[in-house]
Amino acid sequence: MIGKAASPLNSCRILDEPSNFLGLPEIQPLLVRLQDAALEGRFQVILTAHHPIAVDLLAAGHGIWLEREPTGPARAHRVRIADSSMDDKSTIRMSDLIARGWVSALGIHQQVANQETGSTAIAQ
């Protein structure tokens, strides 16, 4: 449906948890189509996701991590590989790291620390 809908240039799809209610075999094909459309410049896509398939497919290249302390503002951090142990030989999935709360390798805590000390904000 998403791929066939009219897609004027400069339009944007915003999808909240697109993997919800989909069978497991259908999730990757949908996400791949959305990524194709975005990278080929057909339309922009903003999606929120917690599903491991989405995280493993998209987070390293396109992820923005949102987090909020109970009384603080929400903060957005670009997900990036900041740990040399996450090189191309590493087999641990990004979704596994997030499930364990081991997000330091994704550069997120470093960005928070930098923001708190007033130094560099989110790396671009």
Next chain:
Amino acid sequence: MARVCNIVLVCEGWRDSAFARGFLETSGNRKVHDRRNSRGSGHGWVKSQFVEEVARLTQFSEGRGVLGLIDEDGQGVTVRESEIAGALKERSLGSLSASEGRCLLLPTRNLETWLYWLKSHRNGTHLSIDEATDFKRQPANGVARIDNQDCRPAGEYLHTLDHTQLPEGCPSMLRKGLAQLRDFVKAVSH
């Protein structure tokens, strides 16, 4: 009925995936499971995952083929092939053989070499291209830089070419790659 993927595609990034899917989908193979290194390029990752996926072919009857793409990157085709062949042999997984569903494409020097050549032929400009220059970093002379939008159409266009009668000047590894892809598609269709 549940979607059953017969082909696993293992590659370095989105561009390789889009190119390969362009070819496979045009040849009627839409049920492709995409395994790419979302952390960016990494031939080490592709090598290890390619071997893992070949092992899974022997474990699970639904899988019919594994297609891998790794840029040659000036390392030498023989070196790249023997690295993977060695890893397969170590695990008693047979040899590389497109006609048996274990297909490794080695764009030389990299995928952009193929993309420039295919794009120019599709447009009728017939660019002459070598397999030593790193076109990922340096665009081909007088031609617009390859864009994401060029990847899938290049794969689709490749499917329209006859591997036995490719035009003069076709990069040698693309010539070999197309023949391998024909064998691979035949193997996974059975």
